[in-house]
Amino acid sequence: xxxxxxxxxxxxxxxxxxxxxxxxxxxxxxxxxxxxxxxxxxxxxxxxxxxxxxxxxxxxxxxxxxxxxxxxxxxxxxxxxxxxxxxxxxxxxxxxxxxxxxxxxxxxxxxxxxxxxxxxxxxxxxxxxxxxxxxxxxxxxxxxxxxxxxxxxxxxxxxxxxxxxxxxxxxxxxxxxxxxxxxxxxxxxxxxxxxxxxxxxxxxxxxxxxxxxxxxxxxxxxxxxxxxxxxxxxxxxxxxxxxxxxxx
Amino acid sequence: xxxxxxxxxxxxxxxxxxxxxxxxxxxxxxxxxxxxxxxxxxxxxxxxxxxxxxxxxxxxxxxxxxxxxxxxxxxxxxxxxxxxxxxxxxxxxxxxxxxxxxxxxxxxxxxxxxxxxxxxxxxxxxxxxxxxxxxxxxxxxxxxxxxxxxxxxxxxxxxxxxxxxxxxxxxxxxxxxxxxxxxxxxxxxxxxxxxxxxxxxxxxxxxxxxxxxxxxxxxxxxxxxxxxxxxxxxxxxxxxxxxxxxxx
Numbered sequence: 383x384x385x386x387x388x389x390x391x392x393x394x395x396x397x398x399x400x401x402x403x404x405x406x407x408x409x410x411x412x413x414x415x416x417x418x419x420x421x422x423x424x425x426x427x428x429x430x431x432x433x434x435x436x437x438x439x440x441x442x443x444x445x446x447x448x449x450x451x452x453x454x455x456x457x458x459x460x461x462x463x464x465x466x467x468x469x470x471x472x473x474x475x476x477x478x479x480x481x482x483x484x485x486x487x488x489x490x491x492x493x494x495x496x497x498x499x500x501x502x503x504x505x506x507x508x509x510x511x512x513x514x515x516x517x518x519x520x521x522x523x524x525x526x527x528x529x530x531x532x533x534x535x536x537x538x539x540x541x542x543x544x545x546x547x548x549x550x551x552x553x554x555x556x557x558x559x560x561x562x563x564x565x566x567x568x569x570x571x572x573x574x575x576x577x578x579x580x581x582x583x584x585x586x587x588x589x590x591x592x593x594x595x596x597x598x599x600x601x602x603x604x605x606x607x608x609x610x611x612x613x614x615x616x617x618x619x620x621x622x623x624x625x626x627x628x629x630x
Numbered sequence: 631x632x633x634x635x636x637x638x639x640x641x642x643x644x645x646x647x648x649x650x651x652x653x654x655x656x657x658x659x660x661x662x663x664x665x666x667x668x669x670x671x672x673x674x675x676x677x678x679x680x681x682x683x684x685x686x687x688x689x690x691x692x693x694x695x696x697x698x699x700x701x702x703x704x705x706x707x708x709x710x711x712x713x714x715x716x717x718x719x720x721x722x723x724x725x726x727x728x729x730x731x732x733x734x735x736x737x738x739x740x741x742x743x744x745x746x747x748x749x750x751x752x753x754x755x756x757x758x759x760x761x762x763x764x765x766x767x768x769x770x771x772x773x774x775x776x777x778x779x780x781x782x783x784x785x786x787x788x789x790x791x792x793x794x795x796x797x798x799x800x801x802x803x804x805x806x807x808x809x810x811x812x813x814x815x816x817x818x819x820x821x822x823x824x825x826x827x828x829x830x831x832x833x834x835x836x837x838x839x840x841x842x843x844x845x846x847x848x849x850x851x852x853x854x855x856x857x858x859x860x861x862x863x864x865x866x867x868x869x870x871x872x873x874x875x876x877x878x
Contacts, residue, residue, distance in 0.1 A: 481862050522857045562873060606878030609770045614729050614865070621866045622873050625810060630854030 383423040384412060385519045387526055393446075398422050398432055400442040407608045409439040416483035420444060423519075425526050427452045449556060457628035458575040459485040460620050461546055463538050464496040464612070465583035469506060471613050473513050478617045480517035480527050483624060487514075488541065489532040494585035500532040526626065541600035542578035547571060548602040552615055553592055561603040561619065565626045577623050583614045632660060633669040633767045635774055639692060641694075646680055648690040657687040667673050668692060671767075673774050675700045700772045705876035706823040707733040708868050709794055710861075711786050713831035714738065714745040719861050721761050726865045728765035728775050731872060736789065737763075737780040742833035747778040783839060787846035790826035795819060797848040799828035800863055801840055809851040809867065813874045827873050829864045 392399050400408060416437055422430040422444070422613040428451055432444035451563060466472065470494050476487060482592045491498055510529055518526050524528055542549040547570050551562060565577075580600065587595075592602055605619060640647050643740060656662050664685055667699060670678040670692070676699055680692035710727055714720065714737045724735060739746055758777055766774050781789060790797040795818050798809060811826075828848065835843075840850055872878040 477863050478859075481856065481858055483856060484864065520857065520859075522855065606872070607770065608729065608731060608878055609768065610729055611726075611768075614726050617862070617865065617871045620732065621869060624854070625870050625873060630856055 384408075384423050385423060385522070387423045387425050387515055387519060390424050390426065390620065393422065393424055393430065395625055396446045397435070398430065398446065398544055400444070402440055405442040406439045408434070408442045408443050409437050419447070423524055427524060429524060429557055431593075456483075456485075456574045458577060458623065459587050460540065460623050461486045461488060461576065461578045462616060462620060463488045463490050463533075463542055463580045465492050465495045465581065466503060466532055467583060467612065468496060473510060475613050475616050476510055476513050476529070477517045478613075479620060480514050480523065481521040482617065482621050483521075483523065483629060484527055484620050485525075486528045486530065488530045488538055490535055490538040490580075491532055492535045492591055493588050495583045503532055524615040536594065538580075539595055539600060542580070542600060546574075546576040546578035549578035549580065550595075550603045550619075551587070551592070551595045552582070552605060552619055554586055554604070554609060555592075556602040556604040558581070559601065559603050561605055561622060562626065564601060564603050564624065570578050570627075575627055577597060577627070579616075579623065581612055581620050584612055631667060631669050631837070632662070633671060633770070634657075635671045635673050635763055635767060637676065638672050638760050641670065641672055641678065644694045645683070646678065646692050646694065646862060648692070650688055651659050652688045653690040656682070656690045657685050668693070671772055675772060677772060682815050699805055704731075704733075704822045706825060706871065709734045709736060709824065709826045710737045710864060710868060711738050711790055711826055712864055713740050713743045713826045713829065715831060715860065716744060720760060721825070723864050725760055725765045725863075726760050726773065727868060728762050729769040730865065731769075731877060732775055733773075734776045734778065734866050736786055736849065737776045738786040738828075738853065740783045740784055740831055740839055741836050751780055753818050764770075786828075787843055787848060790828070790848060791846050794824040794826035796823075797826035797828065797846075798838065798851045798867075799835070799843045800830070800853060800867055801850040802834055802852070802857060803840075804850040804852040807849065809852050809853055809872065810872065812849060812851050812870065818867045818875075822877075825875070827864075827867050827871065829860055829867065829873055832860055846870055 386404050414434060416434050418434045420432050422432050431448040432446050433446045436443040440512050462484050514527055548568055634652050662682060664682050666682050668680050670680050676697060679696040680694050680695050682692045684691040708731050763773055796816050
């Protein structure tokens with residue numbers, strides 16, 4: 383069944399009102415009609431089974447048939463601190479990362495990051511938010527991941543240190559500490575475990591940046607001997623955190 | 631340093647002769663010159679450090695400075711049996727799958743596979759082989775994965791049963807057997823462990839197809855509750871086999 387995230391003010395009493403873009407999708411793209419059922423999510427843990435009562439490309443309305451509350455707590459939350467890069471690649475990371483369940487995306491500007499301007503970036507936020515929403519709807523998520531504003535590298539280190547239980551930084555020159563062994567040996571203060579994963583730009587981190595990370599308490603790790611593209615490393619590393627700690 | 635796979639006949643005595651397409655890349659794209667060093671691989675386990683002696687867009691020649699034999703055996707080999715799909719998506723799977731180290735790709739035609747014609751498919755083989763080669767060169771692989779011809783579904787099951795130690799099939803309706811637990815409980819007859827991983831088309835496998843797989847000794851497993859796109863599932867599942875059994 384098709385799933386849509388709405389904002390809480392669009393869910394009122396025993397009915398939901400769909401905004402213009404989703405109404406267009408329901409009426410024109412999916413060609414659904416009155417009496418068809420849908421799932422609506424409020425991004426606060428509630429899931430509504432609804433039935434379309436009015437279908438129009440500008441405005442659809444549906445009656446709520448059933449409400450379900452998701453109380454379960456994720457076993458782990460992954461915060462992805464990822465170097466900004468060209469639009470297409472970044473959007474791909476957002477899409478796949480949302481599918482596998484990353485909680486928060488932090489675009490980061492490092493010395494070798496291809497896209498250095500946060501202003502240019504902000505103009506594309508709306509499009510990126512839509513990619514995230516569609517990926518979350520398709521993958522059965524009950525919560526939308528958060529896309530943060532770009533951070534300077536040192537700020538990103540401080541942020542990770544403050545909000546996560548452990549932080550790892552994937553580095554191609556790390557040849558001792560495997561990510562798997564590191565994760566297995568850690569103790570987490572509670573559930574959910576909060577893990578920050580840092581993925582550098584195409585040209586890698588500089589030695590100085592790795593030193594800065596270590597000072598901030600962030601552990602350089604390796605996934606193995608393979609040289610992975612940044613987007614592959616991002617999805618694989620996040621997937622492995624979920625594989626190890628549960629939560630896929 | 632740039633790496634190139636050559637066929638054994640291009641490596642002769644103490645020099646290597648590059649074919650036209652790679653010569654063009656060396657001379658025009660990478661703009662390398664005489665005395666620049668490169669790495670050449672013969673796809674049989676040997677790695678050559680070479681120095682360019684002649685650079686021309688049609689023909690480059692280099693002198694062998696050093697030979698290294700890779701004797702190490704992979705801990706596990708992953709055979710990916712993946713439903714054929716639209717070109718762009720399939721090429722993406724080949725690229726990322728090669729990066730993480732999949733050994734053999736088997737395109738499979740299931741009842742819901744989008745692309746049903748193997749003939750049309752074969753015309754694109756050259757392009758797909760190039761994508762694999764470039765991904766292998768970039769990721770530091772010492773062996774090129776094999777891209778097989780498309781197989782009918784039942785043939786793919788027989789093939790997996792014959793050549794692998796264990797075979798798993800990812801199925802969205804499997805809600806008991808997790809992939810992680812299944813892999814952990816298995817005993818492998820030797821090294822490398824050979825694992826076949828089946829990934830269905832966008833529309834999923836039919837119930838009949840899952841029954842056929844079970845009869846062939848192939849275990850349905852789940853990665854978790856998330857509904858993943860086929861390309862995400864392929865890369866994540868293969869990555870997790872490597873994570874669990876070693877070999878990334």
